[in-house]
Each structure stands twice: as structure tokens, then as C-alpha cells.
Amino acid sequence: MKKRLGSCLCGQVKYEVKGEPIRVGICHCANCRRESGSAFTFYAIWTRDNFRATGETTLAHNGQRFCTRCSSHMFAYDDDEAEVQLGSLSDAPTNLVPTYELWVKRREPWLAPVPGAEQHLEDRHTRRADDDRA
Ligand SMILES: [Zn+2]
Ligand SMILES: [Zn+2]
Numbered sequence: 300m301k302k303r304l305g306s307c308l309c310g311q312v313k314y315e316v317k318g319e320p321i322r323v324g325i326c327h328c329a330n331c332r333r334e335s336g337s338a339f340t341f342y343a344i345w346t347r348d349n350f351r352a353t354g355e356t357t358l359a360h361n362g363q364r365f366c367t368r369c370s371s372h373m374f375a376y377d378d379d380e381a382e383v384q385l386g387s388l389s390d391a392p393t394n395l396v397p398t399y400e401l402w403v404k405r406r407e408p409w410l411a412p413v414p415g416a417e418q419h420l421e422d423r424h425t426r427r428a429d430d431d432r433a
Contacts (some may be wrong), residue, residue, distance in 0.1 A: 300317050300318045301317070301318060301337065301427065302315055302316070302317050302321055302417055303315070303316050303387045303388055303389075303390070303393075305358075305373060305383065305387045305388040305389055305392075305422060306356070306387065306389060307366035307369050307371035307373055307387065308366070308369045308371045308372075308426075309368050309369035309371070310354070310359070311354045311367070311368045311369065312352060312354030312355070312356055312366045312371070312418060313352070313353050313354060314350065314352035314373065314374060314383070314387075315350075315351050315352075315354070316343075316345045316349055316381070316383060317345075317349040317350075317353075318345070318349050320344055320345050320383075321344045321345065321346065322343065322344050322398060322399070322418070323342075323343040323385070323395045323396060323397050324342060324343070324397050324398070324399045324400065324401060325339050325340065325341050325342075325397045325399075325400045325413065325416070326339060326340050326342070326361060326400070326401040326402055327339045327401065327402040327403060327404075327405040327406045327407075328401060328402035328405060328421075328422075329399065329405065330361070330382075331402075331404075332405070334361075334363065334372065335372070335384075337433070338406075338407050338410065339406070339410075340384060341382050341384070341385045341386060342382055342385055343383055343385055343395055343399065344380050344381070344382050344383075345380070345381050346379070346380060346381075346433065347350070347376055347378060347379055347380055347381055349381075350374070350376060350381035350383070352364075352373075352374065355367040355368075357416055361375070361409065362375040362377070363403050364376075365366070370383060371387065372388040373379045373385075374381065374387075374407035375388065394407070395417075395433060396413070397413050397416050397426075398415075398416055398417065398418060399416055399417035399418075400412065400413060400417070400418070400421065401422055401423060402417050402418050402419070402421055402422070403418050403419060403420060404420050404421070
């Protein structure tokens with residue numbers, strides 16, 4: 300089974316994900332922008348069984364975990380799933396392609412939609428942006 304490795308900036312926290320993710324997405328929402336300090340987040344979901352981490356992390360209010368030393372943000376998990384911020388993988392590019400985008404109404408106007416990716420105006424349960432053309 301394919302393994303991917305990741306770590307924080309200082310290397311104190313390391314993790315491994317096995318196999319292909321359940322889904323890969325991009326989110327442009329206000330929380331993702333604030334949390335990352337960037338225009339969007341790029342993440343994927345693996346089953347909890349296929350995710351393993353070592354090192355010390357702090358748990359933020361929204362379930363995200365940060366390195367206690369360098370404060371890099373890499374993942375969140377519960378008993379079922381792990382959500383990994385793909386920019387923290389060791390190999391770049393990751394060759395993982397988003398199949399959906401969330402909160403596209405917050406997307407920067409200079410940023411093009413990912414070809415073929417579902418476009419959701421808000422979260423995954425709201426109508427798609429392309430419904431507007433119907
Ligand atoms: Zn660190
Ligand atoms: Zn978001």
C-alpha cells in the first residue's frame with residue numbers, strides 16, 4: 300500500500316498516511332483562510348486506521364492540531380477520520396488532485412477553478428455554483 304510521509308516545519312511532529320485518501324478538497328472559507336493565513340486550504344481525508352502521527356501537538360478549539368514547538372498546522376482527527384493539510388506532506392508536488400472546492404464564493408478572483416472539481420458555493424451540502432447557470 301502506498302505510504303505518504305509528512306511533518307511540521309521543525310520536524311518534531313511526523314505522520315504517515317497509507318493508501319489513497321477518501322477525498323481531496325480545497326476550501327476557501329473564512330476559517331480556513333484565517334487558520335492558514337493563506338487564500339485557501341488544500342486537504343485530504345483518510346480513514347483513521349490509515350493515519351499515524353508521532354510528536355507533541357496542541358489541540359485547537361476546532362479540532363486542528365499544531366506542533367507544540369513550531370506551531371505548524373498539519374491535521375485534525377477523530378475516531379473515524381483524519382483530515383490532513385496536504386502542504387505538510389514531505390513530497391511536493393503531492394500529485395493529489397482536488398475533486399471538490401468549498402466556499403467558492405470566497406475564492407480570490409485571480410484564482411481559477413480546478414478543472415473538473417465540484418464547485419460548492421458554501422459547504423458540501425449547499426448547491427453547486429454551476430447551478431446558477433441552469
Ligand atoms: Zn514543529
Ligand atoms: Zn474551510
